[in-house]
Amino acid sequence: MHKPNQLPLSPTQLTVIHALATGSDVTTAAAAAGIHRTTVHTWCRTLPAFAAALREAKANHVEALQDQLRNLTNSAVATLRAILENGAASEANRLRAALAVIRAVEATHPNRDIPAMGDFERFMNAGFQAGHEQAALSHTLAATPRNAPCPCGSGAKYKRCCGSPAPPSLHNSSQFITSGGFSQ
Secondary structure, eight states: OOOTTOOOOOHHHHHHHHHHHTTOOHHHHHHHHTSOHHHHHHHHHHOHHHHHHHHHHHHHHHHHHHHHHHHHHHHHHHHHHHHHHOTTSOHHHHHHHHHHHHHHHHHHOTTOOOTTHHHHHHHHHHHHHHHHHHHHHHHHHHTSOTTSBOTTSSSSBGGGTTTOOOOOOSSOHHHHHHTTOOOO
């Protein structure tokens, strides 16, 4: 089982190994076992059985986490599929799901050609053009004289509609006090 000149690990050492393997730092692991942290460092340097058991425990913990991640990935893919295939889901949610799938494929297979990517790019370009139209409208609003009719089509003057400044900020009390807002 163990080499003749190596003693089996104590329960305290096993407690420290478990704590370190599951993500605790040395100080926290030592405190959980009721020892000083320098003792843990000494064990790592001088006891090959302790160091080997710690490496093995960490590797086992990483493997368990990877298994859990694979299970979660399968569940996530099923959820994305349900959103994409659900006609009642909003277009925004379906688009987010589609983008998540595309990003995952790009991250795992960067050189792979994604099917229907041309349709996606056309959709994104249409949104980009709509953004340009919105920017053109905001430029028009900025150049509109205050007493002219508002370009948004409301029929009100620009200064009473889209050109009205935002209400004063209530959280900036010093500005409110200096403007005569409070009487003391």
